[in-house]
Amino acid sequence: MKLDFRFSQAATSALLLVLAAPVSLAADAPQSGASIDAGAIYLRVCSACHGEKGDANSLAQGALAKRPRNFTAPEARLRLNREYMIAIVRDGRPHTPMTGRASRLSQQEIEAVVDYIRARFMSAAPDSAPAARGS
Template sequence: MHQPTHPPIGSKTAKPARQASLRNLSTALHGALLLFCGWGTAMAAPGDATPTTNRGAEIFKHTCSVCHGDKGTGAMWGKLQPPARNFTSPESAAKLTRERMINSVTYGRGGTAMQPFGAQLSHGDIEAVVDYIRETFIANAGISDMSLPLPNSLKGNRIKGSSLYQLNCSACHGQSGNGKGPRAYFINPKPRNFTLDVSRRWLNRPTLFRVISEGSHGTEMPAWGKVLNDQEIADVAEFVFQRFTRPKQLLK
C-alpha cells in the first residue's frame, strides 16, 4: 500500500503549511492576550453578576486594571505607546468629562491600546465603571505645581503672546479663553476652556508649553511646534497662564 509522504522541510510545498501554522499560532496568542487584558467577552461577566453598588469596581478590577493599574495610575504596561491613562493626574481631571469617558469605553480610542467595549459591556455597566473611576481616582487628582518655569530656560513675553493668541488661538478658544470661539461650534471635543477650575489646577507653564508645541491627541488641537518657534510658544504659554489660568485675583 502506498504510504503518504510529507514534503521535506526545505521544500516549496512545506513553506505555505508552516506559514499557515504560524498565522494560527499568532491568532491564538492574540486572542489569549485580549482575554487576559479584559478585551474579550470572557472578562465582561463580572459586571453582570455583582450588585449595582459594586459593579463599577468589579468591572474595573477584571477589565481595566490590567492596563490602568489597581490604583488607576496607568503604570501596568510600560511599553504601551501612548501609555495607558493615569486617572490620578491633574491632566485627567482637566480633560476627562463623563461623556468623553463613556464614549472612550464604548468605542475605544484610535491610535492607542484602548479597545472598544461597547460589544462586551452594557451601557449601564459602562456608566458604572466610568463613575467608579471618576469617584475613586479622578475626584482625588492632585494639583500641578504652578511655580514651575517654562522649559529650556525660556522666558515668555505676555504682550507678544497676546498678539499670537489672538491670531492663532482665539478662533477656537475664544477671546476670553472660555473655549467658545467662532470655530468651537464645529469642533468635537470642544476646545479647552482655560477658565474652568480643572484647567487652573492642571495648566502650569511647562504643561501649556508642551500642549501648544505637541498638540493634544484625539482633539483638533494641532502641534504648533511645526509653525511657531520655541520663543513664540513660550510667549503664548505665558499669556494664557497669566491671563486665564492664573489671573491676578487667583494669586492673591
C-alpha cells in the first residue's frame, strides 16, 4: 500500500515535470485583472489532470494517486461552492496530487479559473441534469 502510494507519487511527479514545466513558466507571468484568460489558464494548468472537458477524463488520471474531481458530475455541483474551490486551488489538498497554486497564480487568476470551471463545467448540462436526491 505504502509502496504503491509512493510509486504513484513518483509517477505523478515525473508526469508533472513533463506536463507542467512549460505551463508554470507561462502561468508565472503576472497578469492584471483585465487581461486574465481563465480558459487558457485552465487548459495550461488544470486540464492535464481534470481533463479538457472538466470530466477528469485526462491524460494523467491513471497515474494519479487520487482521481481528480470530475467537475461535470451532479455531485460536484452539490459539494463544491466557490469559496471552497478558491481555497483548494490556492492551498491544495494535503496528501493528494492537488497541490496549491498560490505561488504560481495570483488571487485574481485563481478566482477567474474557478469561475471558469463553475460556468463552463458545473452549470447544468443537458446530459447531466441533477438527479432528484430528496434533499
